[in-house]
Amino acid sequence: MRRGPLLLTFLSGAAIAALFFIPHYKAQAANSMLLEWTLVVYAFALILGSISLWNSHARKVRNRAEGWGFSVVTLVSLLAITALGVWKGVGEGTPVDWIYNTVNSPLASTMFALLAFVIASAAFRAFRARSVEATLLLVTAIVMMIGRVSIGELISHRLPGITEWLLDVPNLAAKRAIAIGVGLGAVSTALKIILGIERSYLGRS
Amino acid sequence: MVRSGFVTPELDTRWFDPARLNVLIGILLFTAFLVVNIFRARAKGTLYVRPIAGLKALDEAIGRATEMGRPVLYVPGLSDMSEVGTFAAITICARLAYRVAEMGCDIDVPCYDPVVMTVLDGAVREAYSKAGKPDAFRPGCVHYVSAQQMAYVAAVNGFMLRELPAANIYMGSFYAESLLLAETGARTGAIQIAGTDKVTQLPFFVCACDYTLLGEELFAASAYLGREPIQLATVIAQDWAKALAAAAIVGALVLSALGHPALQTWLKVA
Numbered sequence A: 001m002r003r004g005p006l007l008l009t010f011l012s013g014a015a016i017a018a019l020f021f022i023p024h025y026k027a028q029a030a031n032s033m034l035l036e037w038t039l040v041v042y043a044f045a046l047i048l049g050s051i052s053l054w055n056s057h058a059r060k061v062r063n064r065a066e067g068w069g070f071s072v073v074t075l076v077s078l079l080a081i082t083a084l085g086v087w088k089g090v091g092e093g094t095p096v097d098w099i100y101n102t103v104n105s106p107l108a109s110t111m112f113a114l115l116a117f118v119i120a121s122a123a124f125r126a127f128r129a130r131s132v133e134a135t136l137l138l139v140t141a142i143v144m145m146i147g148r149v150s151i152g153e154l155i156s157h158r159l160p161g162i163t164e165w166l167l168d169v170p171n172l173a174a175k176r177a178i179a180i181g182v183g184l185g186a187v188s189t190a191l192k193i194i195l196g197i198e199r200s201y202l203g204r205s
Numbered sequence B: 001m002v003r004s005g006f007v008t009p010e011l012d013t014r015w016f017d018p019a020r021l022n023v024l025i026g027i028l029l030f031t032a033f034l035v036v037n038i039f040r041a042r043a044k045g046t047l048y049v050r051p052i053a054g055l056k057a058l059d060e061a062i063g064r065a066t067e068m069g070r071p072v073l074y075v076p077g078l079s080d081m082s083e084v085g086t087f088a089a090i091t092i093c094a095r096l097a098y099r100v101a102e103m104g105c106d107i108d109v110p111c112y113d114p115v116v117m118t119v120l121d122g123a124v125r126e127a128y129s130k131a132g133k134p135d136a137f138r139p140g141c142v143h144y145v146s147a148q149q150m151a152y153v154a155a156v157n158g159f160m161l162r163e164l165p166a167a168n169i170y171m172g173s174f175y176a177e178s179l180l181l182a183e184t185g186a187r188t189g190a191i192q193i194a195g196t197d198k199v200t201q202l203p204f205f206v207c208a209c210d211y212t213l214l215g216e217e218l219f220a221a222s223a224y225l226g227r228e229p230i231q232l233a234t235v236i237a238q239d240w241a242k243a244l245a246a247a248a249i250v251g252a253l254v255l256s257a258l259g260h261p262a263l264q265t266w267l268k269v270a
Helices: A003-019 A025-063 A068-088 A095-113 A115-126 A132-147 A150-155 A159-194 B018-044 B053-068 B084-103 B114-130 B149-163 B177-187 B199-208 B216-226 B229-257 B262-267
Strands: B072-075 B107-111 B142-144 B167-172 B191-196 B211-214
Touching: A003 A025, A003 A159, A025 A068, A025 B114, A025 B142, A068 A095, A095 A115, A095 B149, A115 A132, A115 B177, A115 B199, A132 A150, A132 A159, A150 A159, A159 B018, A159 B084, A159 B199, A159 B216, A159 B229, B018 B229, B053 B072, B053 B084, B053 B167, B053 B191, B053 B211, B053 B216, B072 B084, B072 B149, B084 B107, B084 B114, B084 B167, B084 B191, B084 B216, B107 B114, B107 B149, B114 B142, B149 B177, B167 B177, B167 B216, B177 B191, B177 B199, B191 B199, B191 B216, B199 B211, B211 B216, B216 B229, B229 B262
Parallel strands: B072 B107, B072 B167, B107 B142, B167 B191, B191 B211
Antiparallel strands: none
């Protein structure tokens, strides 16, 4: 039963890989068209996503699960925004645009701002000198933090240079080594999927 | 040699870009390594792959969740199906769901992308069927949350603080939300295992999680968990390609130092 999807995956994967090497304008036009098709698939999947969101929160409200009040807010918001979007559109100056700018954006910015605090708490946990590696991390972090601010140069004129060296030599070497591994792993995974070796993503048979 | 950037795409009538010959040779070599190792795996029946601590801990995490009667939270990253990291996350989730079904504990998979949600729903359902427990599959355990980064983080963090999952597994492509998720998970006392192909997010996971799969280990995870010889062959092929890449880099470096930069120039991707 899975022959069809496997064949389709092989043909699509092989075609997209081949198009990387073919600069012919007709081939590139076909490539662009294939990529546009993904938007159509996404639009249909978004309907499934919305149904999933509705079911998930409706179940919480029905069962009076912990925090069910938040689910009511989600469901009302989902309905209201959908209705407003259909009725008034989603362009500039519409109610949906106003809600996005005055409610959604500040909420997202607030969440993003929390990053400053979680970085501090994660650093506190990571920099405890429990082992040689953790101590090395602690010392490097201290040198980096002091060397990247103006007081660093006042302490020693060599500190900014040391931080640059740490970033450009040991740090970059490790990053590139991981990046090469990631690149090869990505090729390996792509080949496994195109050749049908990896099939778990197909789901129901 | 005409390089791809010098020709206007609309007028290009070539059927092969010679500037990308190096990539084609690389892929053909990789495919050859893969085929050789598949034959080796079929002949030997098994291949040795070094133990990966983070993956060995997955069973421990599921066992802990089962004992505590709490769910396992699986976060499949914030990318769509165009990212290979997402495919890796899906295959790992399928293997993990199989173990979860076997051990009789619960799994929750909040999704950022609706297409990924649809694929994951099928994969998890299939895993429960394979484990012989199709009735144990809870409809809605794979669910859509939001396609907005911070809204997604707020929802998943809320779930962590309310439901207190015993194990949080983060696999796939992550961005600025990685530390927000992992740090909240650490506060709840859950065992945390992460794996990502995004180099910039690795330090955050290393700081906040108990185990972290670094880059390529994410792609090897599915094969490692499945223990199927053909899957393991792909990991060995990956290692062979890595050894070849290292040899090519060292060779190009030595030749360049000796005044022959041809190999270095050839290795650059157009």
